[in-house]
Amino acid sequence: MRKTLAVASKELRQILRDQRSLLILLFVPAFFLLLYGYALNFDIRNVTLAVQDKDRSTKSRELVSSFVNSGYFSLVGYVDAPAELDRLVDLGRVRSILSIPAGFERDLSMRKPVTVQVIIDGDNANTASTVSGYARTLINEFSGAQMQLTSPGPASRPPVPVISVEPRIWYNPQLRSTLFLVPGLIAYISMITAVVSTALSVVREKERGTMEQVRMAPLSPLPYIIGKTMPYLVISFVSAILVILSAMLLFDLPMRGSWLLLCGAIGLFLIGAQAQGLLISTIAETQQVAFQVALLSSLLPTMILSGFIFPISSMPIVVQWITHIVPARYFLVALRSIVLKGADITAFWQEMVALAIFATVALGLASLRLSREWA
C-alpha cells in the first residue's frame, strides 16, 4: 500500500509538472465537445420551399403558413408553371415543393379525401427522409385540426371520433440530435483520453529506462500499475464530469437521473479504458506506436460500433456481434438512460455488468502480460 502511494504520488507530481499535458487531459475533452457538439448536428432547419398553390383559398394559405411557422421550412416563393418548379429544384434554389390542388378548400369542407403533394430533393437521402418526416407530421396535424373544425357542434350530435396517429417522441420531443449525440461524445472523448494517457505513461517509462530501475526494486507489478493508473483515473473522471457539465450548460443536456449512478457508470467505463491502455503499453515499445495503437483502438470502435452515430440495430448481424466487445456500446446505453431518461439501475444493470466484465477481462489480460514482462 505504501509502495502504491509512492508510485501514485510520483506519477501525480510528474503530471503536475507537465502542465501542458494536464491542461490537454482536463480541458481538451470539453473543447472537443464544443467542436463536435456544434458540427455534429443532424437537425435540419430552414429547408427552402416553393409553393404551387392551385387553390388560392384561405385553407391553402393556412396550410402554407403552418409549414413556414414550423421553422423547418422557409418559403422562397409561389410558383405556377411546372417547368419553373423543375428549374428551381435543378438550380438548387429550393429543396422542397408543396403542391396544393385546386378545390382543396371545397373538398376539405365536404370532408372528402384530399391529397397534397410534397416533392423533396433526394440528393441527400438522410436529409430527404428527415424533411419528408417533417412534412408528413405537419400535414397530419393540419388535417386533424380541419376534421375537428368541420365537425358539427357538440350540441347537436357527438362528433365522429377522429382517428389519427399521434406520434409522441419521448425524452427528446424536438428530436434534437445533440441530446442524442452528447452522451456518445462523452463516451468517445473519455475513452480516447483514458486509453491514450494510460498507454503513454507506461511506455514513456519503458523508453526512458526508469521502468528497468523500478523493476530492480522489490516492487511487484500490481502496486506499480495501480499507483500509476490511479492519478489518470482521477483526472479522466474529472474531465468526464467537466464534459457533462459543459454539455448541460451549452446544449441544455438534462440530467434526469442520479449522479451517483452516473459516477458509477463513468468509473466502470474508465477503469476498462485504462486497462485497455495498459494492455497496449505491454505491446508497444515506443510512445509513437503506443499513441497510434491507443488512438485507433479507442477512436474507431467508439465512433462506429458503439451506436454513437450509427444505430447498432441497422448493422449487418456479424458487425452487431462485434459491437458486443465495444465497451462504449454499454456505456452509451447506461449514460443515455441516466441522463436523458432518469432511469434507475433496473433499466440498465445488464450494461453495467457488461462494463464490469470488460474492465475485469482487460485488467486480467494486462496484468498477465505485464507480469510476464516484469519478471
Next chain:
Amino acid sequence: MSDLPLRAAKSAASEPGLAIDVRGLTRHFGAFVAVDDLSFSVKQGEIFGFLGANGAGKSTTIRMLCGLLKPTSGTALVGGIDVSRDPEGVKRTIGYMSQKFSLYEALTVDQNIEFFGGIYGLSRDRFVERRKFVREMAGLQGREDTLTRDLPGGWRQRLALGCAILHEPRIVFLDEPTGGVDPLSRRRFWDLIGDLSRQGVTVLVTTHYLDEAEHCHRIAIIQAGKLAALGTATELKQVFSSRPIVEIHASQPVQAMSVLDKNPNVEKTSLFGTSVHAVLKDASLDPSVLAQALRAEGIEVSSIGAVMPSLEDVFLDVVERVGAA
C-alpha cells in the same frame, strides 16, 4: 543490521565471505547464447570490474544476477540467495544503477529520493536519516528542490547512486555508471565506490573506460558470453611478461603499423591515440632495431621505448585471442 545473522545463515550453502557466487551460468535467447557457462565469485566488500565489448553478455549477466532474467541453466547466489528461486529476495538485497540516468527528470532531487524510499519500503525515520546521507554523499545540500533535469551530469549520477543505495544494500550493481560524465566527476564517483567498499559493500561494476577499471580489486573480461580472463589488474598484465610492449611515436602512425606488422620480431600492433603499441615476440630484442626498420621506410620516429602494459593492452589482447580461437 539486525538481519545480518539471518543473511549469514542463508549463505551457509556457499563459501563464507562470498557476496556473489556464479556457477555455470548460461542464458539462451532462442538459438543465440548470450551468456555461456560463466563461473566466478566476488568476495564481500570487493570492487569487481566486469569488462567486455558491447554485446559480450555483460548486461545479460547483470540482469540475471539482479533477478530480472531467469538463467537457462547454472546457478547464481547473490547475498546467499539463489536468483532463480527467489528473485524478489535478491531485489531486496541489492542496489542497482544503470547506464542511463534512471531518475525521473521532471521530479526534484528530494522527490526522486522520496520515490525510491517509498518503493523500497523504508520506514519514515530511516528514510529521513538516509535522505540526509544521500544529499550529503551526492553533494546536493541546498539543491533539494532543483529539478533533476536541471542538474549537471555528475550530480545526477551521484544522485542516481544515492537512490540505488538508499536502502543500504550489501551488494551494488553499477552498469556503466560513468557514461557521459566529465573526468573530475568520474574521479569523485570512484571515490564514492571506494568508500562503499571500505564499508563492506560489494560492488560489481561494468565500464567502457579501461583506465577506471584500474580502481577495481579484480577484473573479469568476458567475450562472446564466456569468461576470457579473471584476476587483479597486475595479474592480468602478466600475459605481457614475456612479450614487452614498445610505444612508438612516429610521423605516419598508420603506415608505421603496416611496416611493423611485416617485421618478424613483432607479434601485433595497435593504435593508441597518436602512438603505436607493438607487442614483441621476444623480450631480448632491442627496440632500436624497430626504429631503424621504420626509418628505412622513410617514417620519422620521434621516440621509441618499452612501456608498462595498460589494461587496454590486456583487453585488446584477450579479445583478439578469444576472437581468433
